Amino acid sequence: MRRTERGWVAGAWTLLLVVSMAGSAVAGGAAVSTASAAEPAGQTALSESAAPTTGGSLAAANATGVDGDIVRTGSYALTPDRPGSVRVTITYELPDRVGSLRTFLVDDGTVTDTDGFDRVNDTTYDWDESTARPSITLRYNPNETTSKTGPEAAGGQYLFADTGEWALIRQFRTSSRYSYSGSQPGVDRRARTDGPGATGDRIVFLGDVRTVERTQNGQTFRLVVPEAAELSESPESILDSLTNASRSLQVGNRDETVVGFAAPTDRVEWGVRGLATGDAEFWVRDFERLGEPANVWLHEYVHTRQAFRTTSETRWLTEATAQYYAAGLTLEQGRIDFEAFERELARGERSTYDDVVLSSPSTWAANANYVKGALAAGRLDLALREGTNQSATLQRVMRELNEGQQPVTQTAFLEAVEAAGGAEPRATAAELSETSEPLSMWNQRTHSRLFGTVPAQMRYGLPSGADGYRASGPYRNDTLSTPVRLATGERLTVDAVVENTGGEAGAYNATLTVDGRAVASASGQLDAGGERTVPLSHTFDRPGEYTLGVGGETTTVVVEEPAEPTVSGVRVDSERVRAGESVRVTATVRNDAAVPANGTVTFTRDGEPVAERAVALAPGATTELSADIELPTAGERRVGAGSATPVTVTVTTPTDGPAGTSGGSGPGFTAPVAALAAVLALLARRR
Structure with a gap:
């Protein structure tokens, strides 16, 4: 979509109307048209140029343009306390030869302040012809909604939105009428953010961002990644895909700079998966993937390479070629296999499209321009390759259409096909677009023969x-x-x-x-x-x-974090010992958690810790840990481990009789020894 400038001068002073407007190609439906101010008869409309910027000083943004052009700078700022509203200041730098300026507000806005402008009515303001840098400050509701269906549509409704914390918006539109003397000044339209953010030709993002750039194939790709966005692909991978597509698409119309915005999805339900607007900029939802045939990043990039304008009969070409090349370039880059590519285009074979005539939009059903259109574009590409021994492709036709100055009629489209491939491809193009003939997808063998062997996928x-x-x-x-x-x-x-x-x-x-x-x-x-x-x-x-x-x-x-091991029970090797001896305590340790357990089991004597054992267990595992606990004093002693119920052990003194259970065998007092002890005790008492 080319910018054009044309004008005429009549007399010492000339009155001109400058309209700031833009259309948008939406992934998910037909182009979105925008309102424009009416142009008075006999006056000239000028397009406004713009250079993408990121923040910066207002003084620098308002520097006088080349050859004394009028510089119009829009400065955008968040208003966090008023979600759905941003502050915009439109400032003009006017060369001396401009005698008067009238500005019209195209979008709805509430003016809150002016400097050097007199109000004519709610939407019209006149420069006082004395203020060096006049400005208008206003509140602007940038929220735009849509209702779309189809392969590139999304479940929400927003095209542009302001959340208060961040905003992805279209620039505020104005039109201007001015008079001048001498040579005609142009209008240099610029944009900046008052705070963190980034701007493109028509889009502004307000909020913290990082920008990644790469220059290749004569194009500089600028990827704006908001802090609020969570990319499913790395910025480097996205730039790889875009620059590879730039090299592969030999259709002319390479813009010097392409700006892509990753749209955050944490607070907004977008109505489309992506949107291209202006000459060379677009936004895509942050979680969109590169490895699918409906590659939205490439779909929107292809739109930036479409300089042609269409008529009703050729309108289908806009989305058809974007959808076809998005899938084809993704296949070429090895991000999908032929099976996925084939499945995507074969959707155009469905009976839903049996009555669809692509050159007649009134017959379209179920987004036929996307679905049947993509298959038709592929069939035409196939016919051109087959009819010219692969020396001509659909890209040559697109290049011819991009070079035209007038909207593409059906006749112009067919003539471009014939110029590229001859009479047979022209006949195929006519049948594909002018009849409801069902279409069929080709197989991998045919693809390899005419498009080259499918590379490693x-x-x-x-x-x-x-x-x-x-x-x-x-x-x-x-x-x-x-x-x-x-x-x-x-x-x-x-x-x-x-x-x-x-x-x-x-x-x-x-x-x-x-x-x-x-x-x-x-x-x-x-x-x-x-x-x-x-x-x-x-x-x-x-x-x-x-x-x-x-x-x-x-x-x-x-x-x-690892679970805590659980002691499910304890046992001892003896329930009766002499003072000063030890008892072996054995703990059964288990892990009932779904993750491994790691910790320390503490062994106790009368509630006081006396030993520790480290343990690590897989989920559901059980083990045993033991510790020898000394019992130095007589009495009933409780020994245990972890949170399990302790075990009572009887501890005897050395004179209390045999330790252990009665009736056991082993060393101890025999009957003769016991009798001797009794006699000795009696003699002692007599003394």
Whole structure:
């Protein structure tokens, strides 16, 4: 979508109208049109240029433009106490040759302050022609909603939203009428944030962000990642996919800068999965994945490469080509296999679309431009390759359409196809778009013949059986069931499954993620059609609930502090001993928790600790621990371990008679010795 500037000068002073407006291509429906101020007859509308910025000083943003252009700067700020409302200040830097300026508010806003502007009515303000830097400050409700269905639609309703803590919004729109003398000044439209945030050509994010950039293929990609966002893909992977698509798409219309915003989903239910607006910017929900055929990151990027405008007859091309190339480029990048690509496009074969004529939107059903349109785009690409011995593709047609200055009519579309591939592809294009003829998807053999052999396609996943998860460490070495439960300090090993579903041997790089962060990886080579398991390990040091992932598959891992071992009972080797002797106390220790137990069992004598034994147990395990406890004094003594009921032991003095139970054999007093002792005692008393 190209910016154009045109104008004319009549007399010493010329009056012009500048309208700030933009359309949006929405993943989930047709283009969203925006309101514009009416243009007075005989006056000229100028497009406004804009450079994406991130914060910065207002003085720098308001510096006079090249050749003395009018500089219009919108400054945006959160109002946390008023969710659904942001503060906007529109400031103008006017060259001397501008004689008058009238500004119209296109969007709804409540003006709270002006400097150098006089109010004409609620939406119209005139410059006082003396203030050097006039401004208008207003409150703006940026919330925009939609109701969409289809492959790129989402369950919510918002296109733009302000939560109070952060906001993803469209820039406030105005139009201006001004007079000038001498050479015609242009209008340089700029934006900044008053506080943390980032801006694009039409989008503003307010709140803490980090920005990741990469320049490749003549384009600078700027990825804005809010602190409130939780990306399912790393910024580096997203930029990899975008820059690879930039290289593969040879359709012209490469914008110098592309800005992508990750839309947080913690507070807002978005109405679409992504939205492209302006020339080269878009937002995508933070949890969207790269490894699926409806790759929203690539779908929105393809929209930035569509400079052509359509008529009713060719309107289907906008979403059809975005959907087709999103799937095709994802296949080319090895993020999906041909089976997934085939399944995505084959949705256009459904009987739902039997009466759909793509060039007639009134016949569309169930988002036919996305679904049947994507398959039709693929069939046309196939026909061009087959009819030209692979020297022409659909990309050549898109390049031709992008170079045109007028909206693409059906005739212009068919002529572009014929110019690229000849009469037969033109006839195919006419049949695909002008009739309700059912479409069919091609197979992998045909794809390999006309698009090139499907490269190595690595599919990664989690193990299907419990024996694919193993815990090791200080407590156990054992297989686990899912969902996995671990104790802190345990090491989990996952047997990741790697399968090459492509047509060539290739390298794999299996990666284990925890909450989206890569923690382990392994690489190697795998033949076409091959499959193997790759062990990937990670030690969990902190308790919590984690999402473990390999490829697009995830499972839950719950990590807890080790459980406390439980003493279920104690026993002693003797219930009667002499003072000064020891008794052996044996404790039965068990772990009834779902995670390993680790701790110390304390042995006691009359409630006082006298010995400790360390113990570690796997879930459900039982063991025994023993300690020899000395009993130095006579009496009834209670010995125990842990919280189990103590055992009473009778402790006798050396003269109390034999220790142990009566009637036992072994050393002690015999009958003759007892008689002798009695005689000696009698003699002693007589003395």
